[in-house]
Every structure is written in C-alpha cells, then in structure tokens.
Amino acid sequence: MTTATMTMIQNPILPGFNPDPSIVRVGEDYFIATSTFEWYPGVQIHHSRDLENWRLVKRPLDRASQLDMRGDPDSGGVWAPCLTHSDGLFWLIYTDVKRRDGGFKDTHNYLVTAPSIEGPWSDPVYLNSSGFDPSLFHDEDGRKWLVNMIWDHNHVAPGDRFVGIAMQEYDPKAERLTGPIRNIYRGTPSKFTEGPHLYRRDGWYWLLTAEGGTGYDHAVTIARSKRLEGPYETDPRQHVLTAKGTEGTLQRAGHADIVETADGDFYMVHLCSRPLSLTDNRRSPLGRETAIQKLEWPAGEFPRLAHGGTAPADRVEAPKLAEHRFDPPPARTDFASPDLPLAFQWLRTPEPGRLFSLTERQGALRLFGRESPGSAFEHALIARRQTDFAFAAETQTDVEPGDYQQLAGLISWYGRDKFHYLAVSADEAGNRLLTVYSCAGDFPLARLTFPLESPIALPPTGVVRLGCDVDRADLRFRYALGDSQDWTTLPIVLDQSAISDEAGSGEGANFTGAFIGMAAHDTSGRGRPADFLSFSYEAR
Structure with missing residues (x-):
C-alpha cells in the first residue's frame, strides 16, 4: 500500500463479466456486488478503499439453502443483487430467475444478511416473485422498503411488460413483506424500466432506474418526489447516463447505483460493454463490465455527470483518497x-x-x-x-x-x-x-x-x-x-x-x-x- 494521491480512474474498474453493480460504503471501505447469473457460488463482491483498485473478496451464496440453480436457463439464475448496510449488518437482496424466455417469467427474490462481508451469511428470507431487480431502501425513520420492477405477462410488446416499480414495506422482525403494494413509477417512453435504487437527500426521495433494455439503447434515468410513495417527477433531461448514439469505448451503459464518499463527493457505478467494433457486428466478448463516473449533485437538483453530457467517460476524476493497491493474483x-x-x-x-x-x-x-x-x-x-x-x-x-x-x-x-x-x-x-x-x-x-x-x-x-x-x-x-x-x-x-x-x-x-x-x-x-x-x- 502507498499513500500517493491519484488523479484519474481508468474504466472499466471491474473488467470482464461483472454487470448490474450495487455499491455501498462502510467507513473507509467500498464494496460492489455484481450479478453472477448461472455461475456458482452466487454474487461477486469486490472491495476497494480508493474506488480505483478492486479485489474480489467474497461470493456469499455458497450453499443449497441459499441458492440452487440446477435447471436454471443460460443467463438465468442470480440477477441484479443489491448490497446495503444498516443496523450493523450487510443486507443482500437477489433474484433467482428460473424462467426468462417468452411472456412468462419466474423470478424469486430473497434476502440474506451478515455482520461482515466475510460472513457468516444467513439463510435466505423469501420476499416475492412479482419481478426482478429487487432493492432494499433503509429510510431515516428506520423503516425498510423493497422496490423491484413489475413484470406483466399480459402485455404483448416486450417493453410494455415492464409496467413500473413496485414498493412494499419489509418488516425485519417478522422477516416478511407487509402492507400494500404500490406502483410508484411507470417509467419513461424509453421503456424497460428496471434496476431501481432509492435514496433520500435534501428533503427529496430520489429513484434511480435503468431503462431502454440492456443493449445499445441502455440508459440510467432518475426521478424525485417529496413523498416516498410518489408521485415521482422525471429529470427533465430524462437520462443521467447513456451511450446511445455515441461512438465511445464504453457502450451499453446503464443499470447504475450511487455512493457518497466521506468528503461528500458522489460517484455512480454502472454496467457497460466494450465492443470489438461499432461498425461490424458490435460484439463484446468480455460481457457487461462495471465502470464508474463522477457526479455533480447540488442540493435539491438533479445529478449530472461531472465531465458534462450524458455519455460515459473512459477516465474520470478520482476522489481524494489514498491509493490502495492489491497484489495481483498469480497467473x-x-x-x-x-x-x-x-x-x-x-x-x-x-x-x-x-x-x-x-x-x-x-x-x-x-x-x-x-x-x-x-x-x-x-x-x-x-x-x-x-x-x-x-x-x-x-x-x-x-x-x-x-x-x-x-x-x-x-x-x-x-x-x-x-x-x-x-x-x-x-x-x-x-x-x-x-x-x-x-x-x-x-x-x-x-x-x-x-x-x-x-x-x-x-x-x-x-x-x-x-x-x-x-x-x-x-x-x-x-x-x-x-x-x-x-x-x-x-x-x-x-x-x-x-x-x-x-x-x-x-x-x-x-x-x-x-x-x-x-x-x-x-x-x-x-x-x-x-x-x-x-x-x-x-x-x-
């Protein structure tokens, strides 16, 4: 470890198959959880202290009581985990997708907790199966809320089957969801509204979502409301981040989460891909990777990329943190x-x-x-x-x-x-x-x-x-x-x-x-x- 101050971060920060990042800061430590789909054990968690250098430290879903994907289809299994920290515990929400093709989907959502990233991680609490991309929001009053996209198999057009973001209260003592289910946000004309994360700041509730599908039209949208249950007004710009229509190295940018440093700086992690070519077949053998962008988020205003515009940057300004490198794994x-x-x-x-x-x-x-x-x-x-x-x-x-x-x-x-x-x-x-x-x-x-x-x-x-x-x-x-x-x-x-x-x-x-x-x-x-x-x- 050295103490030199860095100036720039090179994207992607998690190269190779590491999609759907969820980020949390606990003291000086940052953790990112990413999807593992049909690969076992489930959920990758990387650790960093400077937002540039990351090391894989844990895959917490490692026993049958937590995860059994036998029979799951290719690109099924563990979708879009959400990692948070509250009440002295890490809370990990994840989906096990049993069917993903066609009009019907079987998407079972679970919660596990642990006192540290290394564990021990609990047996799961079953939450619901109404959709995927579940996220847990810990409000300032101590109440906890589950949000996830809602899948409606009756709608014919694929984008129309994403009919909004559901919200329901979670009771940690009873270990179950309770109270009414509300559709708090139906998205924008970009459709495919998914990947929700809720934040509370400056008297507003902020709802971050992914839209446009996870291909080359992917995007990040943000909306806000004075009330948790809405109504939510969409950012007038609509997208905080998208690579749609650009020719940059990072493409398919979307499905994001936001973290605040101890110094009050904001960073967004998001999935992306790096195609071999944008003019030929646009194929990305490394899959969907994780990148990071610096945000400017003035009080009461919608956040913006610090470098301007909505396209992801290959290199971003680093936070004022001591460099913290890890030894590379042996070849x-x-x-x-x-x-x-x-x-x-x-x-x-x-x-x-x-x-x-x-x-x-x-x-x-x-x-x-x-x-x-x-x-x-x-x-x-x-x-x-x-x-x-x-x-x-x-x-x-x-x-x-x-x-x-x-x-x-x-x-x-x-x-x-x-x-x-x-x-x-x-x-x-x-x-x-x-x-x-x-x-x-x-x-x-x-x-x-x-x-x-x-x-x-x-x-x-x-x-x-x-x-x-x-x-x-x-x-x-x-x-x-x-x-x-x-x-x-x-x-x-x-x-x-x-x-x-x-x-x-x-x-x-x-x-x-x-x-x-x-x-x-x-x-x-x-x-x-x-x-x-x-x-x-x-x-x-």
Missing part, C-alpha cells in the same frame, strides 16, 4: 490447496463434490465427467472470466477416455450454444485422440461443428498440455505432449467474438460473458474423471 494455479481459487466458478449446482475434487489426487483438480455441454443440471466445468481482449491460457490434463462418449480439456465458454472446446477423447476402440468442438451460437438453431479435418492421434497415456491464444476476435488452439515438447498450433482460427452477449439471439437476450477453463464430460453416465495439474491465464 498460474497448481491446485496444491484443498480449496478452489476464488477466481474460478462452476455452473448451477450447490453440490460441487459431484463435479470436482481437489483432494482425490494431490496437486490436481479432478473433474468427474458429467452431462453434456448442453446440460442445465450437472456440468463439470471449472472456469474463470476472460478479462482481456488478448490473452493466453494453458492447462495440463491427465485423462484416459475409454471411448468417444468421454472427453475433457480446455474450453472457451459462454453458454450451451456458444463455446469452443479443445478436448482429449477416444475412438470406439479406446485410442486417445485430440479434437475440437465448436458451437458459434447461430440463431435460431445453434449447431455443433467439428473444425478439424480429422482428430489428432495421441499416445495412449501421459499428460497432454492444452493451450489457446486469443487476440480480439481470433482464437487459436495449441497442444503439446509432456513437459519438454514444443507447442503445435492447430491449423484453424475460431471466432472468439461468438463467445459474447451479442452473438446468437442478440445483446438484449444474453447477459454474461466469456469464460476460459477446464471441462470433463461423460455422456455414458459413468463419471469417468479427468485430472488437471495446472491452469494459467496471462494477458497479452
């Missing part, structure tokens, strides 16, 4: 610990012992081959976020597939219809081979393809090193045998831009980001294991 993991490094997650299940073990073989991550890459139940995939446009990743695997139904290797993953997979498998006679599976998310029917002209024969036993090099939209796989062999790059280039929100059904229908990691599959049901001896990720 290489050797799996010597019995605990999975915090950078890695898996999919959906609260029973990780069914998918992997760090103790069955010393110094190895053992994956048990489970269901196919299309499974929404038991999928043995351990991965970390892609946080750079150019990177190299490598792993060493010791696996002996018995036949073609068993495979394991290195995978670039977005979802069940968007992935590139360099896998060790076998033919019907059990001879080991190396092959590539690819699914590029072509809509409406995503097809599995085999980019290699023919599989590559491998020795019957021994460690195989697998690697990939990504440079923006290009992914190249490579492999080597043992420790001393040179790498062989495969004669194919795959489209890494397909591993993005925008590929397939479009940016408004996909909400996560690219991961790179290790996987094992056994569609025979025998659970044949694969051991991974190391994994590394380095920005290029």
Whole structure:
C-alpha cells in the first residue's frame, strides 16, 4: 500500500463479466456486488478503499439453502443483487430467475444478511416473485422498503411488460413483506424500466432506474418526489447516463447505483460493454463490465455527470483518497490447496463434490465427467472470466477416455450454444485422440461443428498440455505432449467474438460473458474423471 494521491480512474474498474453493480460504503471501505447469473457460488463482491483498485473478496451464496440453480436457463439464475448496510449488518437482496424466455417469467427474490462481508451469511428470507431487480431502501425513520420492477405477462410488446416499480414495506422482525403494494413509477417512453435504487437527500426521495433494455439503447434515468410513495417527477433531461448514439469505448451503459464518499463527493457505478467494433457486428466478448463516473449533485437538483453530457467517460476524476493497491493474483494455479481459487466458478449446482475434487489426487483438480455441454443440471466445468481482449491460457490434463462418449480439456465458454472446446477423447476402440468442438451460437438453431479435418492421434497415456491464444476476435488452439515438447498450433482460427452477449439471439437476450477453463464430460453416465495439474491465464 502507498499513500500517493491519484488523479484519474481508468474504466472499466471491474473488467470482464461483472454487470448490474450495487455499491455501498462502510467507513473507509467500498464494496460492489455484481450479478453472477448461472455461475456458482452466487454474487461477486469486490472491495476497494480508493474506488480505483478492486479485489474480489467474497461470493456469499455458497450453499443449497441459499441458492440452487440446477435447471436454471443460460443467463438465468442470480440477477441484479443489491448490497446495503444498516443496523450493523450487510443486507443482500437477489433474484433467482428460473424462467426468462417468452411472456412468462419466474423470478424469486430473497434476502440474506451478515455482520461482515466475510460472513457468516444467513439463510435466505423469501420476499416475492412479482419481478426482478429487487432493492432494499433503509429510510431515516428506520423503516425498510423493497422496490423491484413489475413484470406483466399480459402485455404483448416486450417493453410494455415492464409496467413500473413496485414498493412494499419489509418488516425485519417478522422477516416478511407487509402492507400494500404500490406502483410508484411507470417509467419513461424509453421503456424497460428496471434496476431501481432509492435514496433520500435534501428533503427529496430520489429513484434511480435503468431503462431502454440492456443493449445499445441502455440508459440510467432518475426521478424525485417529496413523498416516498410518489408521485415521482422525471429529470427533465430524462437520462443521467447513456451511450446511445455515441461512438465511445464504453457502450451499453446503464443499470447504475450511487455512493457518497466521506468528503461528500458522489460517484455512480454502472454496467457497460466494450465492443470489438461499432461498425461490424458490435460484439463484446468480455460481457457487461462495471465502470464508474463522477457526479455533480447540488442540493435539491438533479445529478449530472461531472465531465458534462450524458455519455460515459473512459477516465474520470478520482476522489481524494489514498491509493490502495492489491497484489495481483498469480497467473498460474497448481491446485496444491484443498480449496478452489476464488477466481474460478462452476455452473448451477450447490453440490460441487459431484463435479470436482481437489483432494482425490494431490496437486490436481479432478473433474468427474458429467452431462453434456448442453446440460442445465450437472456440468463439470471449472472456469474463470476472460478479462482481456488478448490473452493466453494453458492447462495440463491427465485423462484416459475409454471411448468417444468421454472427453475433457480446455474450453472457451459462454453458454450451451456458444463455446469452443479443445478436448482429449477416444475412438470406439479406446485410442486417445485430440479434437475440437465448436458451437458459434447461430440463431435460431445453434449447431455443433467439428473444425478439424480429422482428430489428432495421441499416445495412449501421459499428460497432454492444452493451450489457446486469443487476440480480439481470433482464437487459436495449441497442444503439446509432456513437459519438454514444443507447442503445435492447430491449423484453424475460431471466432472468439461468438463467445459474447451479442452473438446468437442478440445483446438484449444474453447477459454474461466469456469464460476460459477446464471441462470433463461423460455422456455414458459413468463419471469417468479427468485430472488437471495446472491452469494459467496471462494477458497479452
């Protein structure tokens, strides 16, 4: 740690898949909670002391009583958490989305609490299922109010199904919602009104919402009222923040939250994306990231971006706080610990012992081959976020597939219809081979393809090193045998831009980001294991 004073913050502050930020300050500490969707454990919480340098410190939803996402669809699961602090506790509200496609949605909202970010985090209190993006407001009189968007499946046009922001009182002693439900704000012509956060300041209640959908028309709107239940008047400018119609680096800006520093400065954190191109297919492999903007908020007036206008800035003025850096995580993991490094997650299940073990073989991550890459139940995939446009990743695997139904290797993953997979498998006679599976998310029917002209024969036993090099939209796989062999790059280039929100059904229908990691599959049901001896990720 140093004490030099910073002047500018470079966006994004949380690169890679880190959307829907909720920020809270407790003393000198700042915490941001972001959505994790179908990835387990649920909710990422980052910590900072200077609003520029952040470190992942906790994923609090880590047991079955809090979260079980088996069967949840891709881009379902944990949406838009809200993290607040009051009465000596952290309060975390989150949604578990069980159905997200079509006119109907199943969106169950819960509350957990803890005395510190590290926990222990409580079992959940069920709140409601009337919509998503729930937020808890602690009023000055001690009363607590839940707000969330309301989903109306009877409205035909998608934007018209977002029919407003619901408010209901929460009774912390009874641990339930109580009293009438009120629709306090129906939004603006931008539609898709969601992501509400309430604040009280200068005799006003301020309601911050996201609008315009989570694609390239996304925006942040603010409204105010002298009374909690409204009516709320919308900012005459309507949007505090939007990248719509701009050509800046940060696009899809919206879904925000505001924090005040101890010195009385205001900052807004918001989601954004960085497309590879604004003139081609506008794809963002890193997914929706978190950025920060400085606000000017004079007493009794609507807030404005400190740099002017409504477009997000790449660099913003930093607060007058001492710089507080964290040691970077190691590029290489050797799996010597019995605990999975915090950078890695898996999919959906609260029973990780069914998918992997760090103790069955010393110094190895053992994956048990489970269901196919299309499974929404038991999928043995351990991965970390892609946080750079150019990177190299490598792993060493010791696996002996018995036949073609068993495979394991290195995978670039977005979802069940968007992935590139360099896998060790076998033919019907059990001879080991190396092959590539690819699914590029072509809509409406995503097809599995085999980019290699023919599989590559491998020795019957021994460690195989697998690697990939990504440079923006290009992914190249490579492999080597043992420790001393040179790498062989495969004669194919795959489209890494397909591993993005925008590929397939479009940016408004996909909400996560690219991961790179290790996987094992056994569609025979025998659970044949694969051991991974190391994994590394380095920005290029």
